[in-house]
Amino acid sequence: MINHRMLHRRKNSLGNKVFVFLNTIFMVLFVIITLYPVWNTMVLAFNDGTDALRGGLYLWPRKWTLQNYITVLHKKNLLVGAYVTVARTVIGTLTALAANALLAYIVSRKRFLFKRQLSLFWVITMYVNGGMIPVFLLYKGLGLTNSFLVYVIPGMVGAFNMMVIRTYMAGLPDSLEESAQLDGAGDLVIFTKIISPLCKPVYATIALFCAVGHWNSWFDAMLYNRMNANLTTLQYELMKLLSSVSNQSNSVESMKNAVAAVTPTSVRSAATILTMLPIVCLYPFLQRYFVTGLTIGGVKG
Template structure:
């Protein structure tokens, strides 16, 4: 039988509800406010006093963003680096983890020592730059995807995950003549969807939000990423010289540096919001499996 709710229960539930609503408001309103700015006249936004809805509704911010070749190219570069980088990172990390999960692997302990050292120590930015230069990755698209193909954190989680997959599955495939790569692709990865989805979400988010590699290792303006362009706008008090002419053509300055910055933020968030709901059911399960196995 359900216990009858007392006055104290009603008071406590009401108090908790108010607290949670306040936390939700404080958390969600900044995102709503940024969205509000993107649909409002830039000059009008600069006047302040706008809180709930656009005072002068306009699509000029989005029109300027998608018509500007610089922003559009940066968006496409970020999109392609996210897709290519995520696929390569998940596949390569899974392949290495699958090999290290085999107890009969030669020099297995040595490989683990290398992984642990790489996880805890770094050669520094200068040494990293020299390695990238010697590999011919500086100022190329490859600098975005090749260095991130092996994720040490998820490598250890994947090793722990693969260890607990029954060896009989692999043995039966070997008897039928399947190679190790075919076993990985056709058997191991399909039954590891929670792990794959979790890795894809984190690695994809990392690729989408990364801007340091574009700032340090790329000089070609055609290869700049969306987040790098956003950082440029954030760190400058004025629109760059190349943009000032474009903005001057907009009647009554309907587009401002701040409104462009807000628009870039919204555009950069939308793809992650679209992908996350499809991976959410695997996300929690994948993290729990990776944390308790081993």
């Protein structure tokens, strides 16, 4: 009873109220600072490009228009790039999640003899790589250039993702696996029926990491598939679009843009919003798993 009263007084103390007030103000300001650049980019994307040159756009478009988005969506190869990016994101995320989960299950088992050596090997790959030219020559020798598989196979196994899943699995009770073995279950049944259902938080976290990485990637498309217009990604096409509107010197193209009331800044803003929109829509469905999976499955020394 005394402890309850002391706790109640501590919660209602002046110092605690001041802390809650200042913490609330700080968090509100932090959210505003974080979201304002995105909001301002959206304002520019929905505002007339010529009107935006006057400046003074902060919280609301002054002259509404969809021409910026129309200009972006009418660009050549953009639709093909969107199809390739969606396919890459879905297939790449699923294969990476399956491969990392299987490897994590193997090295998380106490009876596996070489788990320390393999874990050390994968950690080294996080800091040491062969470099761009050797990697390009390797992919070319394997026939991965000018191929969709270059988006999927090289990213199937990630040392960081595997270590996060391994740490999460190692924290599960050993009694679950032992009881399943007593009932005659093999490793595949244990992994699919017992371990994996308990790993949904960390799986969702890694899936979000992989999906964002695949969706935002454009450099590999430029290196390995730039000569094949049917295999370029959305991000690569948008990068070319931003480069073209930034370095526009053709008078005919400039006249078209003047008539359409778009500018490089407005087109860039519209392209940015279109690029981030799918991930923003996906995140709320995975957010409830994100914190749990990341903290419990964090790599520990």
